[in-house]
Amino acid sequence: MSVIDKIFNYSEDYKYKVWKIFGIRISIVKKYQSKKINIYEEIKKHEIISFDIFDTLLIRPYVKPTDLFLHIEKLYKIKGFHKNRIEAEKLARGKYIDCEEITLNQIYEEIDDKYKRFKEIEIELEERILTIHKENKKIYDYALSIGKKIIIVSDMYLPKNVIEKILIKNNYTNYYKLYLSSDLMLTKASGNLYKYVIDDLNVAPSSIMHIGDHFTSDFNNAKLYGIDSVFVEKIIDTFLENNIRAKKLLNENKNNIAVSIMLGLSAFSSLNKNDKNNNYWHNFGFIYGGPAVFAYMNWLKKQIIKDNINEVLFVARDGYSLKKVFDIIKPESVKTHYIYAPRIIYYLITLDFSMRLKYYPIESFEVIKTVIEYFKDKDEYLQKQTPKITSAIEGYKFILSNIAIYKKLAKLEYQNYKEYIEKFNIDKNNIAVVDTCSFFISSQRLISLFLGKENIVGYYWYLLLKENQNYKIKSFQKIKKHLFIEWNLMEFFMTSPEAPIKNVVDSKPLYSIPNEHEKKRMDVYPYVSDGIVEFAEIVKNCFGELELFINYKEVTEWINILACTPTEYDKKYIKNIKHNWSIGNNKYIPLIQRWFIKESGKKYYLFSFIPFLRKEEFVGGEIKYYLFSFIPIIKIKTVENMRKYYLFNIFNILTIK
Structure with a gap:
C-alpha cells in the first residue's frame, strides 16, 4: 500500500460511499437509496420480470445463512459440523477455481467423513425453514396477474430439483423458466448468467427487469448487461439497522443459534406495514413478547407431555x-x-x-x-x-x-x-x-x-x-x-x-370499572397479542416440531436489553402505558420505570457554591455522574452480577464481575 493510500483511501459497499482520511472513516449513504421508485409501475414497463430467490422470494429465519449449519449441529448434537461445513465450501470453491459455481455434492466431497450423512439433512432443513417473503410475493403475484413473463435467476449450490420443490411448496408457480447457477455453472456474481439468460430468451436486455437483494450481483451486474434492476434490502439487514437492541444482543451472543433464530424471526416484523399506531404495538408484541411467550409455552408443551397432562x-x-x-x-x-x-x-x-x-x-x-x-x-x-x-x-x-x-x-x-x-x-x-x-x-x-x-x-x-x-x-x-x-x-x-x-x-x-390507565392498556393490547400470536404461527410454519433452543436466558437478556435501552421513538408510545402493581388496582407506575422515573439527584459543590458534580440514581440501580451538573462523565450499570463503567455514558472502560 502506498503512502497516499495510507493517508487517503476510497471504497464502496452496497450501502455506503466511504472515505478514509488519516484513518478517520467518513461515509455517506449512496444516492440510489433515496431514489423512490414505484416497483409496480416499473413492472408495467417490462415484458419479463426476473426474481432472485434467497432473501428475495424466500427467507431463512436466521441472522446468517450459515446459521442453518449451526442449527443442525445443535439439533443432532454433532459438534464441529457448523465450522466444518463452512470450511468444506471454501475448500470446494478453491478446488474448482476454474468453475464459476460448485454443487452441494462437491461441497460434501470435501467435508469430514463423519459429517457426510448430513447432506440430506441440510436439504431437508432448507426445504422445511424457507418461507415466503410476503411483500415480494405480492410483487410476484402482481406481475403474473398482468400477464408478465416471470423468470427466476439465482446463484445457489443446491440442486435444481430441490429448488423447484421449495418454490412449489411456497406457492411460487407459473414462472416461465428457472436459471440456477448450480445447474448452468454460470453465476450472477460474474455476470455470465445474465448473458446466458438474454441469449436463451433471445430478447433485448431492456425488456427484462431483475429484482434481488445483493447490490453487486443483483443490482450492478444486471445493469452492466443492460437489464433494469431493483435492489431490495434483506429484511434482516433492515431489522438490525433499525434496532440497536438487536445488534447489542447479537454482539453479545456470537454463534448462539437461539439468538439467531429469535432475531431472524423478529426481522419478519419489517414486513408488517399497517396503521402506524397499531403497527407499532403489533411489532412490539411480535419482536419482544413473541420470543418470550413462545419460549415459555414451548417449555410447557414438553413438560405436559412428560407429566402426562x-x-x-x-x-x-x-x-x-x-x-x-x-x-x-x-x-x-x-x-x-x-x-x-x-x-x-x-x-x-x-x-x-x-x-x-x-x-x-x-x-x-x-x-x-x-x-x-x-x-x-x-x-x-x-x-x-x-x-x-x-x-x-x-x-x-x-x-x-x-x-x-x-x-x-x-x-x-x-x-x-x-x-x-x-x-x-x-x-x-x-x-x-x-x-x-x-x-x-x-x-x-x-x-x-x-x-x-x-x-x-x-x-x-x-x-x-x-x-x-x-x-x-x-x-x-x-x-x-x-x-x-x-x-x-x-x-x-x-x-x-x-x-x-x-x-x-x-x-x-x-x-372493575377501568380507569384511564387500564383503558389505554386495553386499547393497545389486542395488537400486542396479535403480534405475539403471529410470531408463534411463523415459528410453527417455519420449523414445525424442530427445537429452537430459545430458553429463559436468551429471553431474559432480550427483555432486559429492551428495558435498559430506551429510544425516543419507543418512549413516545410507552410513556402512555401504566402498569398496575397493587391488588386494589389503584397504584400505577410507568410500564418501563427506568425510562421515566429516577431518584433525586445529589449535587456536590466546589467552595460550597459551585455545582461541581451531580449524581443521578435511576430505578434499577443505574448511576450517572455529571460534571458541572450537565456534562455526562461516568455511567455505572449493574447487569447479572457485573458492574460496568462507561466513560461519557458511551464507552465501556471497566467491567467488574
Whole structure:
C-alpha cells in the first residue's frame, strides 16, 4: 500500500460511499437509496420480470445463512459440523477455481467423513425453514396477474430439483423458466448468467427487469448487461439497522443459534406495514413478547407431555396470550381452558391471610381491606360495624372477632365459584394450572379447593416462595441469575385486554370499572397479542416440531436489553402505558420505570457554591455522574452480577464481575 493510500483511501459497499482520511472513516449513504421508485409501475414497463430467490422470494429465519449449519449441529448434537461445513465450501470453491459455481455434492466431497450423512439433512432443513417473503410475493403475484413473463435467476449450490420443490411448496408457480447457477455453472456474481439468460430468451436486455437483494450481483451486474434492476434490502439487514437492541444482543451472543433464530424471526416484523399506531404495538408484541411467550409455552408443551397432562387451565388475565400460543403448538389430545381465578376469590373463600402477613405485610393491608369492603354490604351487622381500617393487623383482628359471620359469607362465595368451575367439566386427573410469576400460587390454591391439589400441577415462569412445596409446582426459570429487570414488561406481554376482575358472578367475570390507565392498556393490547400470536404461527410454519433452543436466558437478556435501552421513538408510545402493581388496582407506575422515573439527584459543590458534580440514581440501580451538573462523565450499570463503567455514558472502560 502506498503512502497516499495510507493517508487517503476510497471504497464502496452496497450501502455506503466511504472515505478514509488519516484513518478517520467518513461515509455517506449512496444516492440510489433515496431514489423512490414505484416497483409496480416499473413492472408495467417490462415484458419479463426476473426474481432472485434467497432473501428475495424466500427467507431463512436466521441472522446468517450459515446459521442453518449451526442449527443442525445443535439439533443432532454433532459438534464441529457448523465450522466444518463452512470450511468444506471454501475448500470446494478453491478446488474448482476454474468453475464459476460448485454443487452441494462437491461441497460434501470435501467435508469430514463423519459429517457426510448430513447432506440430506441440510436439504431437508432448507426445504422445511424457507418461507415466503410476503411483500415480494405480492410483487410476484402482481406481475403474473398482468400477464408478465416471470423468470427466476439465482446463484445457489443446491440442486435444481430441490429448488423447484421449495418454490412449489411456497406457492411460487407459473414462472416461465428457472436459471440456477448450480445447474448452468454460470453465476450472477460474474455476470455470465445474465448473458446466458438474454441469449436463451433471445430478447433485448431492456425488456427484462431483475429484482434481488445483493447490490453487486443483483443490482450492478444486471445493469452492466443492460437489464433494469431493483435492489431490495434483506429484511434482516433492515431489522438490525433499525434496532440497536438487536445488534447489542447479537454482539453479545456470537454463534448462539437461539439468538439467531429469535432475531431472524423478529426481522419478519419489517414486513408488517399497517396503521402506524397499531403497527407499532403489533411489532412490539411480535419482536419482544413473541420470543418470550413462545419460549415459555414451548417449555410447557414438553413438560405436559412428560407429566402426562390431559387438561391445561390458563389463569386469567396473564394466561390470555399464553393460551393462544399454546393452542398453536400443543398436542391435539390436550384440552385447554381460559379460567378466571383471581387471588381475591381465594381470600374471600379461605379467609387465610397468614402467608401474606408473614411475607408481604404491605400488600396484606390491600388484600384484607378489599375482603372487608367486599363483605361489608352482604351482612347487616357488618354494614354497621365494619371499621375503616388503617393496618392489615387491625383488619385481620376484626375478621377474627367476627369469624362466624365471615365464614358464613365465605361459604356462599365457595358455592358461587364451585358452580363456575363445574361448568368446565374438567376431568379431575392430571390437570395443569398455568400462571406467570407467583409468590403465593393463590390461583392454584383456589382451584385445588375444588379439584384436589393432588390432581394439579402448577406451571410458572418463576416461583418466589419455597413454602409452596406441598403443592405440585414446576418453574420454567430456575436460576436466579437470569432475572428480569422489569417484570412489568412480561406482565404487559401476557395480560389480557380485560379490566381487573373483582369476582366471578353467575359464572361470568365481574370487572372493575377501568380507569384511564387500564383503558389505554386495553386499547393497545389486542395488537400486542396479535403480534405475539403471529410470531408463534411463523415459528410453527417455519420449523414445525424442530427445537429452537430459545430458553429463559436468551429471553431474559432480550427483555432486559429492551428495558435498559430506551429510544425516543419507543418512549413516545410507552410513556402512555401504566402498569398496575397493587391488588386494589389503584397504584400505577410507568410500564418501563427506568425510562421515566429516577431518584433525586445529589449535587456536590466546589467552595460550597459551585455545582461541581451531580449524581443521578435511576430505578434499577443505574448511576450517572455529571460534571458541572450537565456534562455526562461516568455511567455505572449493574447487569447479572457485573458492574460496568462507561466513560461519557458511551464507552465501556471497566467491567467488574
